[in-house]
Amino acid sequence: MNNSMTMNSGHSPEEAHSVRGYIFVFIALLAGTILTVWASFIQFGSREINIAVALTIACVKAFLVAGYFMHLISERKMIYLVLGFTALFFAGLMGLTIWSTSPEGMVHFQHVP
Amino acid sequence: MDFPYIVEPRRDTGLYNAKLGIWLFLASEVMLFGALFSAYVLLRVGAEPGMWPHGWLNVYIGTANTIVLITSSITTVMAWVSCKLRQFGRFKFFHALTLLLAMTFVCIKSYEYHDKFMHYEITLANGKFADGHLIERSGDFDLAKKTGRVTIHGHEVDSEMELMDMQRPEARHIQLEEITIPATDIKKMERYGPWHHTYLAIYFTLTALHAFHVICGAVVIGFLWGPGSRMWKTDPERFTNRIEVSGLFWHFVDLVWIFLFPVLYLL
Numbered sequence: 163m164n165n166s167m168t169m170n171s172g173h174s175p176e177e178a179h180s181v182r183g184y185i186f187v188f189i190a191l192l193a194g195t196i197l198t199v200w201a202s203f204i205q206f207g208s209r210e211i212n213i214a215v216a217l218t219i220a221c222v223k224a225f226l227v228a229g230y231f232m233h234l235i236s237e238r239k240m241i242y243l244v245l246g247f248t249a250l251f252f253a254g255l256m257g258l259t260i261w262s263t264s265p266e267g268m269v270h271f272q273h274v275p
Numbered sequence: 276m277d278f279p280y281i282v283e284p285r286r287d288t289g290l291y292n293a294k295l296g297i298w299l300f301l302a303s304e305v306m307l308f309g310a311l312f313s314a315y316v317l318l319r320v321g322a323e324p325g326m327w328p329h330g331w332l333n334v335y336i337g338t339a340n341t342i343v344l345i346t347s348s349i350t351t352v353m354a355w356v357s358c359k360l361r362q363f364g365r366f367k368f369f370h371a372l373t374l375l376l377a378m379t380f381v382c383i384k385s386y387e388y389h390d391k392f393m394h395y396e397i398t399l400a401n402g403k404f405a406d407g408h409l410i411e412r413s414g415d416f417d418l419a420k421k422t423g424r425v426t427i428h429g430h431e432v433d434s435e436m437e438l439m440d441m442q443r444p445e446a447r448h449i450q451l452e453e454i455t456i457p458a459t460d461i462k463k464m465e466r467y468g469p470w471h472h473t474y475l476a477i478y479f480t481l482t483a484l485h486a487f488h489v490i491c492g493a494v495v496i497g498f499l500w501g502p503g504s505r506m507w508k509t510d511p512e513r514f515t516n517r518i519e520v521s522g523l524f525w526h527f528v529d530l531v532w533i534f535l536f537p538v539l540y541l542l
Contacts, residue, residue, distance in 0.1 A: 181356060188349040195341050195536075199334060202541035209542070216537040223533045231352050231526045238289040241298050248302040252309045259313040263320040 187230045194223040282513045297520045301527050308531050311481050315538065318473045328474045329542075330441030331467070333387070337540035340383050341532065347376035348529045351496075351522045358515040363507055366518070370500040373525070377493035384486050391467040391475070395427060396438065397456060398463040405431045405454055406438050418458055425464070426455045478539055485535060488528045495521050 198219045206212050229235040234245075279285075280292050288295065319327055354369035390408070397405040407429015416423030430449050432438060440446060465471050469479040499514075499521055506514040 181353070184349055184352050184356070188345065191345045191348075192342065195338060195345065198537055198541065199338050202334070202537070213542050216541055217534075220534050220537050224530050227348060227526055227530050227533065231348055231529075232523055240288040240290055240295065244295075244298050244302050248305050252305055255306070255309050255313055256316075259316050263316065 183230060187226050190226055191223055194219050194226075198223075282510070282516065291516055293516055293520045294523075297523050301523065304527060308481075308484075311477070311484070312534070312538070315477045315481070318477055322473065325436050326439055328439050328441070328472060329443075330446065331474070332478070332540045333390070334540050336383060336387055337536055340380055341536050343376050343380045343383065344529045344532050347373050347380070348526055350376065351525045355515070355518045355522050358507075358511070358518050361511070363504075367500065367504070370496060370518075374493060374496050374500060377489055377496065380489055381486060381493070384482065384489075388479075394467040395425075395429075396435075396465050396467070396471065397425075397427070397461055399431075399456070400460050400462050403431055403433055404435055404438060405429060405456060407451065407454065410453065416458060418461060418464060421458045424455055424457045425461075426453055428453055430454075481535055481539065485528070485531055488531070492521070492525050492528055496525070 198216055201215050201219065202212065204212075206215060234241070278292070280290075282291060284291050284294075350369045350372040354366050354373060357363070357365035357369055393408050395405075395407065395409055399405060405427060407427035410426045410428050412425045413423040416425060428451055430451055431454065467475060469476045499517060503517070504514070506517070
């Protein structure tokens, strides 16, 4: 949360700045959506590159939503701690998923009786 | 009995109860959707070569829903800002907009589901495949008794694999037409439901779970907009905290869709 915001009826320059920031993020998200769709119609050479491009744009959009709309950019340490553990387990889950689809992982699974 | 830290933050964590609670809940939600994304990856990688579908969903409808959710995200944050600025009228306006956008999202999703359930893949007796949306079936149509006929708006192909990649350049120029097929020529007829293909199974699972979150979020937003807003008169700070917490959940729903859209519609 933007801690500079206080409960009063006036519009401080900081508050106006925050609103402008939200609008900027909103426009960036719209642009990101259009960019994602546009990029999906372009053949970058292989489907893997298309996937990488789409997921990169999605990550940037996710950063904007989490960072600014959810105020993670200026959150408390406790929240970072909770999310740090979540990120660790999520990375582990995805790591295992990717490993299990690799040739080494496939061989390992094939040996299970 | 008064519970501590409902409004004011705890000194050591800097957080009030509900805020810590919602973040712990969102952390568990990350793992829930993470597990389903993992299932998606495994299904996709494990599919037979050339048998993972592309272009089965309408990109324009998906884009429209993405824009609807992004717009609802900014209206949510503006509702919270309005509470912070003690502008209750503006809060009501922005929250009503959020509610309206949530309902728009669910309506568009329902249309998409309906479209898929009206879409059929028909295995013909001659080994070919007819694919398209059902227009009508004759009154006496019975596949088991081989009576009657169905009419679809679609096209015919020689192999099932030709139906998989609808993003390939040739597929974009397919001419759709009305095709009437007698039941005697039909070997099998199947809707594009979750049972039709593992892609559709994971598509319906992920999007239905996401839509469930949208509906739950809309119920909470609706409550806070309606009867729940009475708290504004008695305890505006606590009410503002509630708006923040519901907003965090709503942004998370938007965040999940940011990944669902390219993964299911575009790649």
